[in-house]
Amino acid sequence: MLLFAPIDVLNHLLLRLGLSNDAITFFVWPLIQIGLIVTLIALWVAYATYLERKISAFMQARLGPMRVGPWGLLQPIADGLKLLTKEDFIPEKADRWIFFFAPYIAVASAFIVFSVIPFGPDWAVIADVNIGLLLVLAVSSIGVLALILAGWSSNSKYALLGGLRSSAQMVSYEVAMGLSLIGALLFARTLSLSGIVAAQGSDSIWYVLYQPAGFMLFLISGIAENNRAPFDLPEAESELVAGFHTEYSGMRWSLFFMAEYAAMVVVAAVATTVYLGGWYFPFVYRLEETGHHNLFVIAGVLVFLVKTSLILYFYFWLRWTLPRFRYDQLMDIGWKWLIPSALINIVLSAFAIFVVQALNGYRGMKTIEFLDRGLNLTATGKVIMIVFGILGLFTTAVLLSRINWRSRDFNLTVQRRNIKLVNLPKGKPAVQPGS
Amino acid sequence: MHQVEIATTQETLLDSPEMVLNMGPQHPSTHGVLRVVLKLDGETVMDLDCDIGYLHRGMEKIAENRMYTQIAPYWDRLDYIAAVSNGLVWVETVEQMMGLPVPPRAHYLRTILTELNRIASHLLWLATHALDIGAVTVLLWALREREEILKIFERQFGARLTCHAWRVGGMPNDAYDDFHKDVRQFVNNFPKRLDEYETVLSENRIWLSRTVGIGVISAEDAIAIGLSGPALRGSGVAWDLRKSRPYAAYADMDFDIPVGENGDTYDRYLVRLEEMRQSRRIIDQALENLPDGPVNAKLPKIVKPPVGDYYHSIEGPKGEIGCYLVADGTAHPWRVRVRPPSFINLQALRQMCIGHLVADVVAIIGTLDIVLGEIDR
Numbered sequence: 001m002l003l004f005a006p007i008d009v010l011n012h013l014l015l016r017l018g019l020s021n022d023a024i025t026f027f028v029w030p031l032i033q034i035g036l037i038v039t040l041i042a043l044w045v046a047y048a049t050y051l052e053r054k055i056s057a058f059m060q061a062r063l064g065p066m067r068v069g070p071w072g073l074l075q076p077i078a079d080g081l082k083l084l085t086k087e088d089f090i091p092e093k094a095d096r097w098i099f100f101f102a103p104y105i106a107v108a109s110a111f112i113v114f115s116v117i118p119f120g121p122d123w124a125v126i127a128d129v130n131i132g133l134l135l136v137l138a139v140s141s142i143g144v145l146a147l148i149l150a151g152w153s154s155n156s157k158y159a160l161l162g163g164l165r166s167s168a169q170m171v172s173y174e175v176a177m178g179l180s181l182i183g184a185l186l187f188a189r190t191l192s193l194s195g196i197v198a199a200q201g202s203d204s205i206w207y208v209l210y211q212p213a214g215f216m217l218f219l220i221s222g223i224a225e226n227n228r229a230p231f232d233l234p235e236a237e238s239e240l241v242a243g244f245h246t247e248y249s250g251m252r253w254s255l256f257f258m259a260e261y262a263a264m265v266v267v268a269a270v271a272t273t274v275y276l277g278g279w280y281f282p283f284v285y286r287l288e289e290t291g292h293h294n295l296f297v298i299a300g301v302l303v304f305l306v307k308t309s310l311i312l313y314f315y316f317w318l319r320w321t322l323p324r325f326r327y328d329q330l331m332d333i334g335w336k337w338l339i340p341s342a343l344i345n346i347v348l349s350a351f352a353i354f355v356v357q358a359l360n361g362y363r364g365m366k367t368i369e370f371l372d373r374g375l376n377l378t379a380t381g382k383v384i385m386i387v388f389g390i391l392g393l394f395t396t397a398v399l400l401s402r403i404n405w406r407s408r409d410f411n412l413t414v415q416r417r418n419i420k421l422v423n424l425p426k427g428k429p430a431v432q433p434g435s
Numbered sequence: 436m437h438q439v440e441i442a443t444t445q446e447t448l449l450d451s452p453e454m455v456l457n458m459g460p461q462h463p464s465t466h467g468v469l470r471v472v473l474k475l476d477g478e479t480v481m482d483l484d485c486d487i488g489y490l491h492r493g494m495e496k497i498a499e500n501r502m503y504t505q506i507a508p509y510w511d512r513l514d515y516i517a518a519v520s521n522g523l524v525w526v527e528t529v530e531q532m533m534g535l536p537v538p539p540r541a542h543y544l545r546t547i548l549t550e551l552n553r554i555a556s557h558l559l560w561l562a563t564h565a566l567d568i569g570a571v572t573v574l575l576w577a578l579r580e581r582e583e584i585l586k587i588f589e590r591q592f593g594a595r596l597t598c599h600a601w602r603v604g605g606m607p608n609d610a611y612d613d614f615h616k617d618v619r620q621f622v623n624n625f626p627k628r629l630d631e632y633e634t635v636l637s638e639n640r641i642w643l644s645r646t647v648g649i650g651v652i653s654a655e656d657a658i659a660i661g662l663s664g665p666a667l668r669g670s671g672v673a674w675d676l677r678k679s680r681p682y683a684a685y686a687d688m689d690f691d692i693p694v695g696e697n698g699d700t701y702d703r704y705l706v707r708l709e710e711m712r713q714s715r716r717i718i719d720q721a722l723e724n725l726p727d728g729p730v731n732a733k734l735p736k737i738v739k740p741p742v743g744d745y746y747h748s749i750e751g752p753k754g755e756i757g758c759y760l761v762a763d764g765t766a767h768p769w770r771v772r773v774r775p776p777s778f779i780n781l782q783a784l785r786q787m788c789i790g791h792l793v794a795d796v797v798a799i800i801g802t803l804d805i806v807l808g809e810i811d812r
Contacts, residue, residue: 060575157456161478161793229569230641233794240793241463323641324569326794327478419705421691424678429686 033126034115041114045261046076048312055313056320079254086250091155094247098153103248103255106146110262112139117269118194120279120300122293125194132193133185136270137178140225143263144170147227150256151244162243165233165327172334173224173231179342180217183349184274187211190373193270197278199374204282208275210352210385213345213393215275219311221338222267224330226260229319233327268311272304276311279304336404344396352388356381453481456793460489464567464797467807471784471796478792483785487778490811498771503529503738504603506768511597513756513773514809516559519552519588519600520751521809526601527682528747528758530732532740533603541605541730542684546721547618548591548600549683549749550714554625555584556752556804557707557714564704564801565636568645573635580628587617603738605731615722622719629711637705646701650787650799653698660786661779664754665706666803670698676750683749687724688717700802707804737766753777753804773812777805 014024050065050072057064065072090099116132118125129135144167151163184207188196200207208215224231233243240246245256272278279300287296325333353368356377360368369376377385456473459465468489474482494513498506510525511518523545530537558581565573585595590611592598601607636642652662657670667674675692677685693709695702740762748757754776763769780803787799 056571060572061579062575157454161456165478232569320572321635322570323565323636323639323645324794325641326645326792328792329644419693419695419702419709421709422673422694423691424673424675426681426686427679429681 030126037114037119037126038111041111041262041265042258044265045258046080048261048265049079049257050076051312052316052319055316059317059320083251083254088250088252089247091247093155095153095155098149099247100252102146102150102153103252103259104146105149106143106259107255107262109139109142109146110259110266113266114262114269116193117266118197118273118278119269119304120297121288122297128192128194130190130192130195133181133191133196133270133274136193136266137174137181140263140266141170141174143259144174146256146259147244150248154244154247156247158240158242159244159246162240162246165240166227166244168327169227169231169233169330169334170225172331173221173338176221176334176338176342177218177225179339179346180214180221181274182342183211183214183345186346186349186353188274188374189371192373193273193278195373196274197280199371200277201280201285202371202374203376205377205382206275206277209382210389211275211345211349212389213341213396214349215271216393217338217342217345218271218275219314221334222271223315223318224334226264226267226315228260228264228315230322230324231330232319232324233330264312264315265308268308268315269304271311272307276307278307332407336407337400340403341396341400344399345392348388348392348395352385352392355388356384359384458796460486464563465800466563466805469781469800469805469807469810471800473793473796475793478794480788480791480793480796483788483796485781485784487781487807487810490807492812494812495771495773498768500767502766503740503768506771507601507603508597508599511599512808513775513812514556514751514753514777514806515596516806517552517556517752518597520549520556520749521756522598522600523549523683524747524749524751524756524758526603527749528745528760529603529738529740531747532743532745532760532762533738535604535732535734537605537732538729539684539726540609540728541732543721543725544606544610544730545601546684546688547718547725548588550717550721551584551587551618551621553714553752554711555581557711558584560707560752560801560804561632564798564804567797567801568642570636570639570642573632576628576632576635580625583621583624587614587621590614590617602731604734605729609730615725618718618722622715622722625715626712629708633708637708643701645794645798646704646802647699648697649700649791649795650802651697651699652783652787656786657698657783660783662754662783663776663779664751664804665703665710666754666780666783668693669695669703669706671696676748676755680748682747684721685717688720690717690720700798703802739764739766748774751776753806753809754780756809773809775809775812777803777807778810781805781810 011024014028015021019028053075054064054072065075068074068078090096113136115126116129116135118128147166147170148163151159151161151166154160184196185191187203187207187210188199190196190199196207227233245253248256281300281303285296287299353375356368359365360381365380366378368378368381454475456475457470458473459470460468465471470486470489472484472486473480492512494509497509501509507522507525510521513521529535558577562574562577562581565571565577588598588600589595591614592600592607599607652660652666652670654670654672657667657672662670663674671694673692673694676682677688677690678692690713693706693713695706740760742762742764744759744761746757746759748755755774756776757774759770759772759774760768761770784799784803787803788796791799
């Protein structure tokens with residue numbers, strides 16, 4: 001492939017320079033990958049804001065950014081420049097050092113996660129850690145620390161309330177998020193994100209089909225984890241002005257902004273990896289078989305981007321459609337609905353695997369094959385598993401409505417009444433028409 | 436008004452002292468320059484106090500030094516969202532004191548345009564109320580329809596917001612050439628758009644959970660405080676000045692008064708939406724039966740009501756907007772007093788908010804539909 005000749009040329013050049021093969025594989029290439037990924041992610045995040053503005057404009061019967069560049073395409077860059085040159089204002093009574101560092105923690109925790117995300121096969125993975133998913137959950141939960149610190153150090157009541165809300169929210173939704181992933185892990189039998197994609201690839205399935213409930217739970221708790229509408233309470237503008245970043249300005253503010261969008265991309269990427277097969281797509285392997293290895297990787301990356309963008313679009317869509325929850329309702333949803341659902345989902349998934357396994361060999365039926373990483377199900381096994389997945393959705397819904405049947409929010413549609421129209425008798429006119 | 440006491444000894448959750456949060460006058464959702472001092476236990480409102488007056492311009496005092504015809508434009512600045520309604524209460528008060536025979540065509544045009552203004556005001560209320568609760572898209576949709584009304588106002592009065600719509604004795608000029616067509620078009624398109632908003636909000640579970648049972652005020656309390664307009668009707672009291680004391684051409688119109696049941700935010704939301712539908716009905720009828728003829732009464736050179744006092748009130752979009760006028764026989768009023776609906780509706784805020792969360796305070800301020808220009812005057 002002529003297109004990828006530069007990669008080989010660079011490799012030769014580095015070898016000529018006297019760098020050992022090890023140094024190149026473990027030091028130079030990772031650095032190049034990191035640089036590339038960070039730049040691309042930053043660009044992606046910037047253009048995610050552009051897309052959000054355009055999509056919201058489309059939903060709200062207006063145009064969105066149109067002035068900077070054709071169709072406003074340079075708007076994110078103009079915004080970035082503006083924010084860079086703005087005054088970095090620090091309130092006098094703020095805790096300076098914490099105020100300084102909170103945005104960096106936010107951005108770092110959001111960006112570190114990208115190191116384990118498999119954007120594609122082979123060289124599109126920076127680090128294939130065998131506890132990848134655990135690392136994603138662990139690092140992204142550090143992000144909450146940044147919000148608490150920012151809220152606390154600003155020495156402003158709105159910021160403090162925002163920080164408190166975010167800590168409560170992220171802690172409770174992280175539980176639901178982690179639990180909702182376990183169902184998929186039962187099928188993947190590995191925590192490595194590349195391994196999860198490979199497991200889906202070898203089974204030729206997307207785990208969303210086995211785990212519809214898990215996927216929905218993950219998406220919902222992911223939105224809450226990212227503080228996005230309708231769960232954007234920590235920065236609820238109409239209540240808390242701007243929440244935890246009320247006192248921030250300029251680049252420090254934009255770091256929070258970037259962190260928010262980056263975290264959103266992370267959740268979308270993890271959802272893609274775990275539930276939508278990551279970069280895996282039926283025809284992608286054809287390229288590998290015909291020997292176009294680099295093209296195979298690029299195609300994989302593109303497939304991954306498209307899937308992630310679809311989930312991002314879903315997030316934008318929700319944000320511009322739904323009103324915001326109230327704080328106590330948010331906690332209700334987290335503890336009374338999502339966490340029980342996730343627990344039920346784990347039990348049901350385990351039960352489904354057990355049943356499929358038990359059916360294996362029953363009257364010569366072949367359903368399942370346990371691999372080192374992942375399960376391989378035959379067509380029969382898949383059908384049974386998918387049916388179980390859909391049944392699981394209904395079972396979860398029924399069980400939860402039994403648990404929460406007395407909850408106020410559950411009975412709202414019952415409470416909904418119509419207003420009545422009264423034809424009041426006419427009184428003595430104050431003014432006679434034509435008088 | 437009630438003063439917030441900053442107590443630090445009272446037993447609260449976790450035994451922590453209450454937090455006093457100063458909301459406004461610069462805050463995205465206090466609808467102007469209202470300042471609300473909240474006493475919070477965690478996020479629960481224990482007490483609150485409103486601080487008003489940041490927009491005080493001394494309208495009533497200014498009016499004492501202006502001639503009767505000069506006061507009308509000032510009245511537009513009371514409730515600038517519903518300038519046409521406010522203008523009407525002033526000119527009608529003066530006309531009635533003087534016993535001026537206003538021609539029927541002017542009455543009908545006044546009915547059409549104030550009802551359009553009611554729709555515009557309710558649309559802005561819907562937009563900001565939804566925005567406060569977090570539904571951003573409704574804001575732009577509602578403003579799109581409001582724009583249609585403002586375009587009609589611009590063509591009719593030459594201004595969009597503070598139109599100086601009326602003159603004592605009638606109208607500054609007759610309806611413009613395409614008036615009939617423009618209004619008809621709006622009337623035909625509007626119900627579809629209103630249904631669109633309902634699809635986003637009325638059955639939305641989040642909207643329901645944010646509004647049902649929030650800011651409840653009983654009918655007795657509502658009457659005791661003196662609430663009027665949708666805030667009163669939401670509590671189940673059927674009272675509307677357009678019916679009980681018809682002015683302009685309302686006596687000829689056929690329309691219903693929507694009345695809520697529980698007096699919560701959701702009922703007031705439904706009442707206002709239905710009011711927009713009824714307004715559309717009124718406009719439809721008035722446009723159909725619009726009489727011909729002059730739009731102005733014959734006026735003396737200088738408008739001088741006879742010595743005495745007079746109170747007249749109309750059903751503004753926010754409630755009963757009244758005007759108490761004391762004339763001493765000169766060209767200037769001796770004393771003018773406005774009965775501001777927003778100011779009186781705001782008095783219910785404390786009762787509605789206590790025990791709710793900060794987020795509900797915002798929703799309740801939104802549901803009261805206050806305009807600070809009118810509260811502070």
